Amino acid sequence: MKKLTSLFASMVVCLSLLLGACSEEKATPDPQAEVSQPAPVGQSGVSDDVSQKDIVKVAVGSKDHTTLVAALKAADYVDVLANAGPFTVFAPTNAAFAKLPAGTVEDLVKPEKKETLRNILEYHVSVGVYKTEQFTDGQMLDQANSEKVKIGVKDGKITVNGATIIASVPAANGIIHVIDGVLLPQTK
Amino acid sequence: MKTKLHLAMIAGLLAIVLLPSCKPKDTSSAVTGDAASKSYVAPGKYDEFYNFVSGGFSGQMSCYGLPSGRLLRVIPVFAVDPEKGWGYSEETKPMLNTSHGFVPWDDLHHTEMSQTNGEVDGRWVFGNANNTPRVARIDLTTFRTVEIIELPNSAGNHSSPFITENTEYVIAGTRFSVPSDNADGDVAINTYKQNFKGYLSFISVGKDDGKMDIAFQLACPGVNFDLSHAGKGKSHGWFFFSCYNTEQANSLLEVNASQRDKDFIMAVNWKKAEEYIKAGKGKKVPAKYAHNTYSDATHSATSEMKTDVMVLDTKEFTDICYMIPCPKSPHGCDVDPTGEYIVGSGKLAALIPVFSFDKVQAAIANKAFDGQFDGINVIKYEAALYGEVKKPGLGPLHTEFDGKGNAYTSFFVSSEVVKWNIKDLKVLDRVPTFYSVGHLCVPGGDSKKPFGKYLIAYNKITKDRFLPTGPELSQSAQLFDISGEKMQMILDFPTIGEPHYAQAAPADLIRKNQVKIFKIDENKHAYVTKGEKESKVVREGNKVHVYMTAIRSHFSPDNIEGVKMGDEVYFHVTNLEQDWDVPHGFAIKGAINAELLIMPGETATLKWIPEKVGIFPMYCTDFCSALHQEMQGYIRVSPAGSNVPLMFSLGNTIDGKAPATK
Numbered sequence: 001m002k003k004l005t006s007l008f009a010s011m012v013v014c015l016s017l018l019l020g021a022c023s024e025e026k027a028t029p030d031p032q033a034e035v036s037q038p039a040p041v042g043q044s045g046v047s048d049d050v051s052q053k054d055i056v057k058v059a060v061g062s063k064d065h066t067t068l069v070a071a072l073k074a075a076d077y078v079d080v081l082a083n084a085g086p087f088t089v090f091a092p093t094n095a096a097f098a099k100l101p102a103g104t105v106e107d108l109v110k111p112e113k114k115e116t117l118r119n120i121l122e123y124h125v126s127v128g129v130y131k132t133e134q135f136t137d138g139q140m141l142d143q144a145n146s147e148k149v150k151i152g153v154k155d156g157k158i159t160v161n162g163a164t165i166i167a168s169v170p171a172a173n174g175i176i177h178v179i180d181g182v183l184l185p186q187t188k
Numbered sequence: 189m190k191t192k193l194h195l196a197m198i199a200g201l202l203a204i205v206l207l208p209s210c211k212p213k214d215t216s217s218a219v220t221g222d223a224a225s226k227s228y229v230a231p232g233k234y235d236e237f238y239n240f241v242s243g244g245f246s247g248q249m250s251c252y253g254l255p256s257g258r259l260l261r262v263i264p265v266f267a268v269d270p271e272k273g274w275g276y277s278e279e280t281k282p283m284l285n286t287s288h289g290f291v292p293w294d295d296l297h298h299t300e301m302s303q304t305n306g307e308v309d310g311r312w313v314f315g316n317a318n319n320t321p322r323v324a325r326i327d328l329t330t331f332r333t334v335e336i337i338e339l340p341n342s343a344g345n346h347s348s349p350f351i352t353e354n355t356e357y358v359i360a361g362t363r364f365s366v367p368s369d370n371a372d373g374d375v376a377i378n379t380y381k382q383n384f385k386g387y388l389s390f391i392s393v394g395k396d397d398g399k400m401d402i403a404f405q406l407a408c409p410g411v412n413f414d415l416s417h418a419g420k421g422k423s424h425g426w427f428f429f430s431c432y433n434t435e436q437a438n439s440l441l442e443v444n445a446s447q448r449d450k451d452f453i454m455a456v457n458w459k460k461a462e463e464y465i466k467a468g469k470g471k472k473v474p475a476k477y478a479h480n481t482y483s484d485a486t487h488s489a490t491s492e493m494k495t496d497v498m499v500l501d502t503k504e505f506t507d508i509c510y511m512i513p514c515p516k517s518p519h520g521c522d523v524d525p526t527g528e529y530i531v532g533s534g535k536l537a538a539l540i541p542v543f544s545f546d547k548v549q550a551a552i553a554n555k556a557f558d559g560q561f562d563g564i565n566v567i568k569y570e571a572a573l574y575g576e577v578k579k580p581g582l583g584p585l586h587t588e589f590d591g592k593g594n595a596y597t598s599f600f601v602s603s604e605v606v607k608w609n610i611k612d613l614k615v616l617d618r619v620p621t622f623y624s625v626g627h628l629c630v631p632g633g634d635s636k637k638p639f640g641k642y643l644i645a646y647n648k649i650t651k652d653r654f655l656p657t658g659p660e661l662s663q664s665a666q667l668f669d670i671s672g673e674k675m676q677m678i679l680d681f682p683t684i685g686e687p688h689y690a691q692a693a694p695a696d697l698i699r700k701n702q703v704k705i706f707k708i709d710e711n712k713h714a715y716v717t718k719g720e721k722e723s724k725v726v727r728e729g730n731k732v733h734v735y736m737t738a739i740r741s742h743f744s745p746d747n748i749e750g751v752k753m754g755d756e757v758y759f760h761v762t763n764l765e766q767d768w769d770v771p772h773g774f775a776i777k778g779a780i781n782a783e784l785l786i787m788p789g790e791t792a793t794l795k796w797i798p799e800k801v802g803i804f805p806m807y808c809t810d811f812c813s814a815l816h817q818e819m820q821g822y823i824r825v826s827p828a829g830s831n832v833p834l835m836f837s838l839g840n841t842i843d844g845k846a847p848a849t850k
Contacts, residue, residue: 041232050704051788052766084770084813086740127814129740133846134839172767173740173813 042079052172055089056082059176067097067105074109075118081125087174088126088141090149090160092182100182119145123185129174132158132165147185219677226669227679229256234699237631237692239644240299240313241665244686247294249315249326254631254642254692255667257681265324265333266294266317270782274333277784278758278793279713280482282491286320286338287476295319297346298689302398306353306420306636310697312398314349314358321345323358323391325398329701334482337400340475340497341368341387347413347429351393353420353636357458358400360389361413361429368407370474380438384410387499388429390458399481404465404498406456408509409562410436412445413454414519415586420636421527423545425459428530430518431511434561446536450513450569452561453521453532455548461500461508469505470498484703485712487790503563510552511561512543513569520586524595524610525636529574531595533584540584540597542613544574577613580606585626586689588633590640590670596633598625598645605645605668607675619675621666624648630670631692639694643668643675646687653680663687704768706789713791715760720744724844725836732757732834738772738786739764740813742838743806746821750834753798753827759784759806762791773809776823783809798825 044056056078059065068091072078081087097105108117122145130141135158139151152159159165163181170176229235235253238260243250247267251260268275268284275284275292284290294317302312315324321339326332339345339360347361365384367373375383385407392403412433419426434451437444464470475497482489502509516534523530530543548567550556556571583601590596594616597606603624607617627646631639650664662682669676708718717723717735723744726733732755737744743761751757761774765788774784776796784792798804808819826832840847 046768048704048768051768052705054767084740086813086815172765172770 042082044078044082046082054082054173055085055087055171055176058169058171059089059091064093064095064178065091067094068092071097071105071109071117071121074111075114075121077118077121081173083173085127085173086129088128088130089174089176090124090163090165090179090183091176092124092163092179093166096163096179096181119185119187120182123147123149123183131175132168132177143185145185145187147187149183223676223678226676227255227257227667229253229258234695236695237639237642238695238698239629239631239690239692240301241629241646241683241690242296242299242315242688243684244297244663244688245295246684246686247296247317248684249296249299249313250684250687251331252665252681252683253695254644255679257665257667257679259684261331262684263326263331263333265315265326266291266296266322266336268292268782271785273782273784273792273794276782276794278795279488279791282489283333283336283480283482285480285491286322286478287340287493288320291320293319294322296324296688298349299691300349300351300358300634300689301691301693302355302393303351303353303635304355306424308632308635308637308639308691308693308697309355310693310701312355313691314351316345316348316360318345318363321348321360321362323349323360323400325393325400327398328698329703330484332482334484335398335400336478336480337391337402338477338479339387339389339402340477341366341370341385341405341407341499342389347388347416349391350416350418350427350634352418352427352458353424355393355395357403358391358393359416359418359427360391361416362387363412363414365410365412368473369476377438380410381436384436384438386411386413386431388413388427388456390461400479402477402494402497404461404470404500406461406508407499407501407503408454409564411452412441415521417521417523417530417634419523419527419545420525423523423527423530425457426545427456427458428521428523429454429456430514430521430532432517432519432535446517450515451518451534452511452566453514453518453530453543454564455510455512455530455567457508457510460505464500464505464508465498470500472496473499484706485710487706487711487713487792506563506565509564510548511564511566512548512572513558513566514541515539520584520597522587522589522595522634525589525591525638527636529610531587531597533587533597535583535585535600537584538579538582540577540580540587540608541569542574542577542610543572547574548572575613577608577615580608580615581618586628588628588630588643589638590630590633590643591638592640596628596630596643596670596675598628600624600626600648605643605675607670617674619668619677621645621647622653622664622680623651625666627687627689629690629692631694634691639692641669641671642692643670644690644692646683646690648686650682654682665690704788705766706787708762708764708766708789711762711789711791713760713762715758715793716791717760717762719764720838721844723836723838725750725834727834730755734759734836736761736774737764738762738774738808738819740770741808741815741819743774743808743819743821744838745836747823747837748821748835749824749826750832751798751823751825752830752832753801753825755798757796757798757823759794759796760791761786761794763788765789770812771810772812772819774806775809776806777804785810801825801827 125144137153163179167178237254239252264274321342325335342362344363346363365386388406411431416429433445514532516537520533551571581599581602667679763786
């Protein structure tokens with residue numbers, strides 16, 4: 001057994017010598033492993049001041065939507081809405097958010113409420129471009145959180161779940177309908 | 189004991205297996221350890237250089253990033269490209285018009301970037317058509333071919349498209365000498381010496397708009413003009429052309445054009461030629477050649493047929509052209525960054541002659557001539573020679589420069605790149621290439637200010653370099669780091685075929701100038717549709733014009749009826765998007781044509797002649813959005829004489845009118 005072990009040992013020595021003979025050919029420590037991966041930035045990070053503004057850029061540029069933009073950021077939802085879409089976004093104004101019970105928004109932007117906030121924001125987004133002339137009374141739209149909203153068209157006024165569309169703004173990747181109320185989904 | 193024996197045997201076998209891996213410097217171990225880091229560009233990071241590579245018999249130009257070897261774009265130039273609708277859309281068909289009619293293919297050999305003060309300026313890149321002689325200009329703000337000019341009196345436009353140091357001219361020398369276009373070409377081929385001429389075209393380039401025009405042609409003796417380069421700095425005003433087949437053979441050139449010990453580098457004093465032209469010494473000669481331009485305002489090309497060209501016969505003026513003897517069928521003809529040294533490369537030679545511009549000037553002044561060739565003074569070899577690089581390798585082809593006093597020459601026959609010092613002509617380093625290298629490229633390597641750092645060798649044969657793909661293998665580019673004393677191979681990458689000459693420039697020269705979208709308000713296309721409400725279908729006799737828009741994620745209109753057999757349908761599709769990198773495509777079933785690929789704000793037209801009655805679907809071919817698969821429509825084709833009215837709709841909007849409200 002001892003002999004066997006020593007034979008094995010000498011074999012290892014022999015092999016390592018053989019390998020050692022190749023050492024000058026061997027790579028120095030792989031530098032690729034040391035290259036740090038760049039922090040992932042989505043399409044919202046693309047610098048482009050030539051193209052038409054996408055939904056995120058339109059919202060960021062609106063002084064009436066600072067609460068919505070803060071919420072989109074808190075829910076990590078900015079990059080999605082900067083993608084190809086196309087999207088229809090119902091965008092509550094700051095005044096609409098202010099109508100919620102005191103402290104609601106402050107609560108929702110807390111990190112532990114991220115999923116709840118995201119669900120609410122997704123309830124404001126449809127995939128597809130719905131212009132106002134394409135809405136009909138009683139029409140149901142599938143929203144990004146898998147629930148539906150109901151469109152109302154009466155006396156020249158268009159509503160979504162009862163909130164009124166007060167303006168519509170085209171964007172590169174869809175359309176924004178500004179609404180005067182926050183849409184609250186059934187699910188949390 | 190048996191076990192011991194087994195172990196010993198295993199050890200022995202392992203040794204045998206492992207030993208070959210220590211074999212020094214075979215083709216795969218020529219790469220050293222830090223190669224990966226030198227060519228690695230992390231995901232999301234940009235390359236350092238743009239590399240414009242000729243696409244050879246693909247007819248196109250390709251653009252790679254360096255040092256990663258990422259293929260960034262194939263720019264269609266002389267060959268149709270169904271992917272981009274190039275040569276298929278009504279707007280681009282005129283770009284491929286020639287005096288021979290529509291030519292859908294060519295062979296693009298050399299790329300040359302525009303220069304200002306002898307430095308690469310990143311504005312345009314030129315390419316040559318080798319088969320049906322033409323020169324193209326590609327705009328580096330759109331990466332599109334915007335101009336193509338045909339060359340009369342030429343055949344095999346190989347010595348092209350090399351430029352002067354302020355892009356005053358793009359020069360194109362004919363490879364095949366031929367009877368002039370204006371002469372009766374119905375002559376016996378063996379009357380080459382009497383009837384065949386070699387023409388050099390000087391194409392002026394607009395300083396600001398880049399517009400090309402043949403300023404003049406020089407009629408020269410019938411030989412094969414192979415390659416050329418402009419003088420620079422002190423030799424600005426001169427151009428140098430390699431010539432072979434000075435035997436003036438018309439058959440079996442493989443043997444008959446290799447008879448003479450020396451052919452020539454022809455030195456051309458183009459400033460002098462300019463003077464003669466200005467003095468009215470040129471002759472306007474009838475010729476027919478196409479000049480095609482593409483406008484980003486109309487998104488359309490126009491083709492104009494020119495009818496004459498200014499020719500200066502060099503036989504009548506002894507102070508324009510001079511022949512410098514150069515050994516063994518010279519190919520590459522390269523001028524160093526100072527403009528003093530002209531490097532000739534004889535394809536069959538085992539040395540590299542380096543000529544001195546100062547000595548050439550002195551020889552001309554002192555009339556150090558050795559007779560004439562077809563009326564052109566031949567300068568004595570020794571009178572022009574600076575020196576010879578001895579035993580550099582076999583079959584030198586092309587030389588590039590690093591701006592640090594070094595030259596790099598490719599050797600086809602011995603399949604290697606050799607670095608040598610221009611001043612003392614000493615060989616400094618050599619590396620094998622895999623295999624059979626043709627052209628070389630150093631970023632800015634033929635300019636007054638090379639950027640150095642990398643050298644790329646473009647190889648003809650790849651055999652075992654990449655996974656095999658049947659009888660035809662991709663060509664390869666091999667990237668070398670030349671920042672140190674020794675060249676170091678750091679990357680192999682396949683190229684579209686076949687790469688000849690290439691150029692490269694720092695990314696910053698080009699990257700910042702990129703057009704992202706075309707402004708829809710500025711679209712001057714005759715059939716533009718600037719909004720969905722303007723979309724319509726108009727009949728003019730048997731021509732049906734569809735004014736169509738595309739935006740995520742529908743066409744307007746998307747239902748069309750009333751088209752009849754015998755009609756010609758023109759889909760003028762305007763992409764209403766104003767968002768970077770959101771093209772829409774358009775295709776219709778059965779069209780004997782290609783797709784359209786329409787950039788944001790652009791209009792493009794697909795001509796379709798229905799060949800049977802029925803319903804024909806059409807759809808967007810470029811995955812544009814989550815509802816891309818919904819971006820489709822139908823067109824109904826009725827029999828000739830049918831009374832189905834012309835009708836178009838989108839949703840419940842019919843013939844552009846919204847339904848009546850309740």
